[in-house]
């Protein structure tokens with residue numbers, strides 16, 4: 001087993017009204033459509049309260065094993 005240093009890309013879900021990061025989804029496993037569905041499913045309470053959600057792309061260093 002070998003380790004590779006890779007660049008991980010995440011879509012970070014933020015609520016600007018609560019000023020917190022709600023979730024992070026790897027773009028490797030989730031498409032934009034999937035993320036939109038998940039956000040609506042899991043964070044509907046924020047949406048119902050009229051909070052504005054932001055989706056931000058973040059890149060971090062990480063390790064991948066192959």
Ligand SMILES: [Zn+2]
Nearest residue numbers: 015018046051
């Ligand atoms: Zn909120």
